[in-house]
Amino acid sequence: MEDTIDLTDPRSALDLSNIRYQLIRLEDTIIFHLIERVQFPLNPTVYIAGAITIPNFCGSFLDYFLTQQERIHALVRRYQAPDEYAFFPELIPSPILAPLKYPQLLHPNTVNFNDELKAAYIKHILPAACKPQVADRGEQYENYGSTAVNDVACLQALSRRIHFGKFVAEAKFLAETEKFTDLIQRRDIKGIMREITNEAVEKQVLRRLELKARTYGTDPGDNSKDPKIKINVSAVVAMYRDYVIPMTKEVEVEYLLQRLTSPTPEAVTKNSHWFLSALETVLSFIS
Numbered sequence: 326m327e328d329t330i331d332l333t334d335p336r337s338a339l340d341l342s343n344i345r346y347q348l349i350r351l352e353d354t355i356i357f358h359l360i361e362r363v364q365f366p367l368n369p370t371v372y373i374a375g376a377i378t379i380p381n382f383c384g385s386f387l388d389y390f391l392t393q394q395e396r397i398h399a400l401v402r403r404y405q406a407p408d409e410y411a412f413f414p415e416l417i418p419s420p421i422l423a424p425l426k427y428p429q430l431l432h433p434n435t436v437n438f439n440d441e442l443k444a445a446y447i448k449h450i451l452p453a454a455c456k457p458q459v460a461d462r463g464e465q466y467e468n469y470g471s472t473a474v475n476d477v478a479c480l481q482a483l484s485r486r487i488h489f490g491k492f493v494a495e496a497k498f499l500a501e502t503e504k505f506t507d508l509i510q511r512r513d514i515k516g517i518m519r520e521i522t523n524e525a526v527e528k529q530v531l532r533r534l535e536l537k538a539r540t541y542g543t544d545p546g547d548n549s550k551d552p553k554i555k556i557n558v559s560a561v562v563a564m565y566r567d568y569v570i571p572m573t574k575e576v577e578v579e580y581l582l583q584r585l586t587s588p589t590p591e592a593v594t595k596n597s598h599w600f601l602s603a604l605e606t607v608l609s610f611i612s
């Protein structure tokens with residue numbers, strides 16, 4: 326097993342034990358970001374379109390922050406990577422850095438579950454994880470900026486996690502191509518879901534997550550009998566059980582349903598970003 330997955334090497338990127346190791350690493354990232362986020366109250370104002378006045382923008386404060394951050398990250402090639410998916414893909418600019426040449430690891434596809442993820446994060450995950458808030462007392466007390474900064478970190482890590490489902494699905498497809506081809510051709514969604522599900526692995530994920538949330542949430546210097554835990558451990562487990570694992574599986578199924586079809590122009594754009602960027606660079610030299 327490699328320490329980090331190498332997305333420029335198909336043998337590394339499509340090895341199921343490497344992919345699972347990456348998913349385990351992402352658990353750490355997600356838990357630490359969530360611990361940072363729940364220092365602040367829920368602050369529902371941050372998620373309501375128009376609740377905070379923003380010049381030339383009519384969405385929520387979180388969406389404003391996400392669009393701005395995605396724009397700058399896109400400029401340095403973040404969304405060319407096959408494991409990165411933007412929440413506002415239609416708003417991101419082309420990179421200023423020369424394109425990287427990723428091998429074609431995944432079948433071209435249009436799968437992006439970020440809207441569903443963001444909705445679940447705001448409606449279910451955060452309310453369960455944040456401390457109860459008596460009332461939203463306004464920006465000077467509630468740190469709207471810090472709230473949004475931490476939300477973006479949580480959402481981007483969660484997005485990476487669920488979209489790794491594409492690599493899992495591709496690895497499973499390559500291991501049992503005949504069986505999956507038959508299920509896909511018959512559009513047997515229940516059958517595909519059954520084949521990609523490994524209940525033992527899911528139980529292991531949830532057990533490990535509970536231990537990690539408890540461990541990372543406790544100050545090692547706190548020697549009291551009843552140490553304070555910085556995160557609601559059962560909310561972390563519920564987040565995975567009810568949203569993260571189910572969405573990863575939906576990503577897997579949706580990806581497999583597109584696995585045999587010829588790519589749509591939209592899918593080609595995400596998968597051959599580097600080619601289009603290279604073309605843009607060449608054209609900018611010519612003009």
Ligand SMILES: O=C(O)C(=O)C[C@]1(C(=O)O)C=C[C@@H](O)C=C1
Pocket residue numbers: 345348493521522523524526527530569570571573574577
């Ligand atoms: O590890 C796998 O095989 C996956 O498909 C990932 C995952 C998960 O989200 O953790 C999802 C479905 C399986 O039932 C087990 C685990």
